[in-house]
Amino acid sequence: MRIEDLIGKQLGRYKINHILGRGGMAAVFEAEDTMLRRLVALKVLYAQYVADANLVERFRREAILAARLEHAHIVPIYDVGEADGVVYIAMKLLTGQSLQDSLLIDSTLSPERVGEIVRQVASALDYAHGRGVVHRDIKPGNVMLDADNQVVLTDFGIAKSLDAPGLTTTGVMVGTPDYMAPEQIDSKIGPVDARADIYALAVMAYRMLTGARPFDGSTTDILLAHLSRVPEAASLRNPHVPPSIDAVLSAALAKNPADRTKSAGLFARALNEAIGSPTGIAATPPPGAKQAVVIPSVAAEQIVAKAQGATQTSAITRRKRPSTWPILLLIGLIITGVLMFVTDTVLDNRQEAKQTLATEAAERGQYQTQVAQIGITQTALAAQINPTPTATMPVSSTATVEASAPSPTAEAAQPSQAAQTTARPVATQVVPIASSPTSAPTNNPPTPIVATPTVLAACVGPLQGGFGTLWRTNLNIAEALGCPSSGEAASTASIQYFDGGMMYWVGNSDQIYVYYGAAASGSWQSFANPNDPSYDEPRETAPAGKLEPIRGFGTLWHTISAIRSALSWANSPEYPITGVVQYFPNGMMLFSPALEGRPDRIWVMTNDGSWSRYTDPN
Structure with missing residues (x-):
């Protein structure tokens, strides 16, 4: 039986209206819950997989795992069942479109929009990870954008419970190649845990920012690249991406899970901070405002330690007026150093600006010369x-x-x-x-x-x-x-x-x-x-x-x-x-x-x- 043949049929209490989408293992229909009188999304396992007890069990486990997760950014599960040899899961019907469909129309999203989507998905992942559930298939097709632009994470079909034995055979890779972490490809690298989801979330952010996946080619080429290659910096692929984002993505895409960003929430926070200050340079204050001077943490600790030492010396020798010139000298040296740094920076920026202007002027002159050499007026052309x-x-x-x-x-x-x-x-x-x-x-x-x-x-x-x-x-x-x-x-x-x-x-x-x-x-x-x-x-x-x-x-x-x-x-x-x-x-x-x-x-x-x-x- 073809999957389309289910349209108009009744599965248990659900009457199937029309198909919404298809995946690797199942199709999703809009259906009516005839008992509760509401529309639901009905996920139906393809007929060729029903005979595979392992896959059916994994399919049912999706409902069990997802039903345990009550979160604003995780799709609610209503029911799981089987009727007329068809296995299904009933879940909330979401309005809107998938992130994958959105990217098919607009291949790139603004950094601010990417930061917001990542923040909401990370919130769902941190919640799931805190309850011992790893998604293992984070990708745009499993992220829904509802009518209010809220993000909902779906499809826990291959999710793994950290406190239960796995259902996949040893050596079998589970996931989508474009978004798979190295440890999902090679089990020798380490166990598949929450850090695999962080890696996939970073790949998805890269895709949204640049309009391209980090690696292209055949499935084998992509898997090998995840194991050994470093992707091109996102800011080089898309000049609208702030360079400050590159380091954030690099940390979350570390090949060794131990070197990776520790949680999805930390990755989202770092990404949004990088988007908030694209150049990594503090904004120029308005005229008359006092400009804050950022002192490196090591220098700050040294200054505090010296200040504490000076206070203790003053308490011991209260009867003797302490000499203030060493403190004044230290303060003077600090102020002088800061002024020299600021002056050098301003001079460097001015010199760079002059060079940029000179280059632009030369390019304009060259362009005008080329136009003049054409020798064809608009009328003649x-x-x-x-x-x-x-x-x-x-x-x-x-x-x-x-x-x-x-x-x-x-x-x-x-x-x-x-x-x-x-x-x-x-x-x-x-x-x-x-x-x-x-x-x-x-x-x-x-x-x-x-x-x-x-x-x-x-x-x-x-x-x-x-x-x-x-x-x-x-x-x-x-x-x-x-x-x-x-x-x-x-x-x-x-x-x-x-x-x-x-x-x-x-x-x-x-x-x-x-x-x-x-x-x-x-x-x-x-x-x-x-x-x-x-x-x-x-x-x-x-x-x-x-x-x-x-x-x-x-x-x-x-x-x-x-x-x-x-x-x-x-x-x-x-x-x-x-x-x-x-x-x-x-x-x-x-x-x-x-x-x-x-x-x-x-x-x-x-x-x-x-x-x-x-x-x-x-």
Whole structure:
């Protein structure tokens, strides 16, 4: 029986409504508790695992362990049971989305947001650790963000009770490779205890801050890296990450558990302190305020000791007026040292600032020289890009028509130095809805209308090949996208067709574009490529003639139910292609070569989340 066959069925007192998500061992459904008249999340073990007594026991143990943990940031467990050969756990239905889903849309989070998420997860972990429970699978997929942005830790499916014998076989690794501590990989390093959760929490923080996991590659490569490699500093991967965070992450990611940060709470506190003072330098006080001088702890202890010694000497020799010049000399030396340190620091900062300004000035001069050497005025460039128009221009009458345009060049054109760069378009994040197009695509020739060259003539920017011809000859596209400010860029890419749409991966940006609609127009979304190694191989049996997506496409398809519902099964393999992309202020263009009888195509995507497709017959 397929897991989808449970929808609409009754399991004990629970009527299953629809699927919420899937994991490695179980799927989660929204269900109605017919006895208490409330909605719950029902976690159901996959049928192929029910015969494994060890896994069933581990599944039941999740409910027992989690039910013992009553904490604001741990999902409450209501019930555990079995009906019609199906084993399930009933828990509180959480609104919102998982951290994993959030990161698929925004690949990085602000340091402040990361600090808050880590603080709440650490609070839950310290509570669990204090009661002898280790989670062992901390990762974004097991962290829920509710409607109030509160964090809830879920899935204690492989949790370990420190006061009970384990259920896993000796030598078997348990966890998710990207987030596994070294001791989970090699038992010789030490026992798996609370410090493994701290390591995984630090990996998750690294992922949120940088948009990437510390190590990439095959599962074997990742496991070996956790054992022997030091990840690149987070501040080097993302310049918006304060360098002060690097040391905090390094301590929590220590290979030896004995060297690791001692508790999740201490890690969270250190991380938030580092975020609070990104540069590690005290803020400049307002004018007139007294500036505090920080004295090293060793020096402070010496000063206190000397002060205590002076007090004792004064008590013994009360009749004799003590000489004050040694104390004054000591104070003078301290003040002089502090002033010298501050003066040197100010001078160093001023010198560094001068050097920075000089470097920036040189770079500006070099840039201006390069621009001057181009020798093409905006008027001349506009005339070159937009030749004198003919009396009429063919413009498609509707967005669903596939208009003709020559294919873009395979070589990426270098953008003009004078051109102003713009940010890549970001799609409006709308929940995809599987629906039929309002009109069927047609291959009727486009309707010629009289073109107005005003918009075209005013544009300055590289336009060539199929993209340029389509932009020049279709006024609707030109007005929708705006004037280009960067040239075409060839990129490694891949494409896969589905019954309800398509997925397109662009290697240069490592983005996956999901197209909803099987006709010649529809809506689209953009996601950072998740590429979870656990989805490198098929996990289900596809219907006849259909395929299950894998790798990055498969990760999105499995983990975001709305995408799976809208696209359904793939009807083609994932094809590696040479793609071409060009960005515009209000959208972008993508090129796909002829595949499976489909012609060369250009996909026009606008920032309102809509796309239209145009053939490229040449």
